[in-house]
Structures are given as structure tokens and as C-alpha cells.
Amino acid sequence: MMDQTALRQGLDELYAAYVDCIDDDRLEEWPDFFVEDCRYLITSRESHAAGLRHGIIYCASRGMLEDRVMAMRRANIFEPHRYRHIVGPARLGKLDGNIAEARANFLAVRIMHDGESRLFATGRYLDRIAIASKPFRFVERLVVLDSQKVDTLLVIPL
16 A cells, blocks of 8 residues: 555646646647546536536547547647646545545636637546556546636647
8 A cells, every 4th residue: 555645746746747748738648647448528517516427528548538639739720729727736535446536626727829818717627546556647537617618619638
């Protein structure tokens, strides 16, 4: 069993590296934060509370995450922008063998190509994380948005 300090350090590193990857536009590396048989879902708080397993973005494997990045780079047409994430401290939940549950609040600011910055999304990450070896990897990442309204096409992962 991993001690609490090592576990918290691993979670902190995973969360920080994850948002750095997205914010630095290294999206080809984004799927590497997940195990092969993973789940990534962006949904609203209302849908999550109702137990609905659908969302704005749904990927059921690392291959689907890779396809999403490839489509974004090669096929999707959208106004250039990037994000800057601020993530609160991870709160550790249940440990079940080599899987840890954790949650953290986040906000994402969208920076447009002309430099305009606006609050884009706030919410909570609800995660199941493989902790058997480092670096830790997401088994499941649920991105639960505080609002049902997404102001523009959601292309870049949160």
C-alpha cells in the first residue's frame, strides 16, 4: 500500500501535468494520461446528477482520445484559441486496490487568437486513477461542468 504522501504527490503531478499538456497545446500527448481501456466524459452537473452517462464529449478508449486529437488537428475548423486552467487541490476519496478516486474543482479561461480572455468553463473533475505505478494514469475522467451552456464549440479537451 502506498503511503498518503506519495499518493498525494502522484495525484498532484498527474493533475498539473495534465493541464500543462492541454494549456501548452501538446494535445498529441493528452491520450498518454489515460490507460488503454479508459473513459473520458464532459457533461453538465444536471446530467451527472440524473445519472445520465452521455455528454458533450464521450470517449471510451485511449484510441478514441487519439482520434479526437487527430480530427481536431486535421479535420475540424474552428477559431484558434487556447486554454489556461486553474485547478484546486485534489481531494482523495476511496481507495480500491490499485485504483484511487479523486476530485478537484477547476476553471478554464479561453484565450482567443486576438488575445481576448474570457472565463470559458468551471466545474469539477471526478476521477478514477490507476496508481499501481508512476506516472499515474486516468481510468476515468468525468468533467462535470457547472453550467449546461457551452458558449462555443468545445474542441479542445478540458
